[in-house]
Amino acid sequence: MPRAKRICILLALALLVPSLAWANGASESFTRTSLLLILMITLADACGFLFERFGLPELVGEISAGIILGNLALIGLDFDIATTLKESEFMTYASELAVVLLLFLVGLESDMRDLLRVGRTALSVAIAGVVLPLALGLGAVAALGLGSGLQGWFIAATLAATSVGITAKLLEAQGVIKRPSSEVILGAAVIDDVLGVLLLAVLASVAANGDFVASDLLIILAKAVGFFVVALFIGQKLMPEMVHMVSLTKHASIWTGFAFCLALAFGELAALAGMAPLIGAFVAGLLLDDVSFRVGDDLQKHRLEELIRPISDILISIFFVSIGVQVELLALADGANLLLVVTLSAVAVVSKGLAGQLARGPEFDRAGIGFGMIPRGEVGLIFAAFALAQGVFCCDIYTVVVTVVLFTTIIGPAMLKPRLQRF
Known part of the structure; x- marks a missing residue:
């Protein structure tokens, strides 16, 4: 049986079984959660496979699966998955755990020595890649009448993020991940993530307290520095010993x-x-x-990535589907929301493109670096999900922001790919 046919059959069963269970009044937490997982994972895999066949990131397919599930009412199906996900402690924790594992894998795939070697260039690109989207984003939302309050700051902060994973996969697939321009992109994206999370910490404090105190920023920065110092100590002093102890076993x-x-x-x-x-x-x-470190018979980190991937892939699929479930397609029928999508998308592309121009040296492709910084991917989605959970975003604004993130995730690699021959 052809693979595509098998996927269609599994997808039909995944859609049918949960519907029958709900119709028959299944109320047990285990049953409902299990059936929901079957539905989410199967649909995410099918959409991810389909989108990859068209040359698009798998992430886009998985979020699209969530959008389909969250908007079944448009075709007459009364199936409120969004509420079920919010009420499930397991789904909430699974999404949070997915983000942790996602960033762990990103760190494992990065090379600290390479990042330090292009640190100055990456730092200048990263700072511009945060400041420009913030400034242009705040200006855009103010011009469109959304104000410059907390909502405006969260929208702009989402635009300041940069996805490491999306661009890294493209660079690795094309065999150019060790080129100077690639290292600047990855280094700048990592720095953007750190700066972005610091910004998120400040905005989260404002969202919780209702106001901003300058001393809060100093406290946050002090904690951040302290954390990195402790982490560096552990990495240099304790990590080799920990790895050596684990290496004593032959069980991968x-x-x-x-x-x-x-x-x-x-x-x-x-x-x-x-x-x-x-x-x-x-x-x-x-x-x-x-x-x-030695994993089984192999002295390499690649084997470790393979071992943790099966767990992380499932959890990350749950996270991306959950993101898409909360998108309301009807919101995009509003002209004002469509204008906001177009405007923010333009800001997202132009701001990162300009940031790439700060790379100096004949070995760097400045346009390519800018294009590689465009995808917001999982990091931008984390900002949007947090703002929605805290009540900063309404459903319409959340839908707009997720749409912009999806657009940048698609357009970024499409613009970067023709430039890779210059890397």
Whole structure:
């Protein structure tokens, strides 16, 4: 049986079984959650496979699966998955855990030595890649009558993010990930993430307290510096010993648990320092990258990535589907919302493109660097999801922001690919 036909049959069953269960009054938490997982994962896999066949990121397909599930009412199906997801503690935790593992893998795939080697160039591009979207984004939302309050700042902050994973996958697939321009893109994207999460911490404080106190920023920065100092100490002093102890076993499965617990531990350490857990997970992956370790018979980090991927892929699919479920397509029928989508998309593309121009040196392709910074991907989605959960975004604004993130995730790689021959 052809693969496409098998996927269609599985998808039909995944859509049918939960519907029958709900219709028959299934109310047990385990049953409802299990059936919902079957539906979400199957549809995400099918849409991801379909979108990849058309040369689009799998992430876009998985979010599209969520958008389909969240808008079934448009075709007459009374199936409120959004409410079910919000009421499920498991789904909430699974989404949070997915973000931690996602950033851990990003850190593991990054190379600290390469990032430091292009640090000055990456830093200038990164700072411009945060300041320009913030300034242009705030100006755009003010011009469109959305004000410059907390909502405006969250919209602009979402535009300041840069996805490491989306561009890294393209660069790796094309065999240019070690080129100077590629290293600047990845380095700047990582710095953008750090700056973005610091900004998120400040905005979260404002959202919680209702006002901004300058001293809060100093406290947050002090905690951030303290966290990185502690993490660096652990990485240099304790990580090699920890890895050596784990290496004593010949069972590769032990490494899956070690990596999983390491990401969670550093995430908790970051939370104790007043930072987002995802930053701690990223630092854990980045520090582990610099340590030589043996996984089974292989002395390499690639094997470790393969071991943790099966767990992370499922959880990340749940996260992306959950993001899409909360998008309301009817909001895009409003002319004002469409204008906002177009305006913010233009700001998102132009601001990162200009940031790439700050790279200096004949070895750098400035236009290509700018294009590589365009995708907001998972990082932008994290900002949007947080703002919606805190009541900063209404459903319409959330839908607009997610649409812009999806657009940049598609257009960024499309613009970058023709430039890779100049890297």
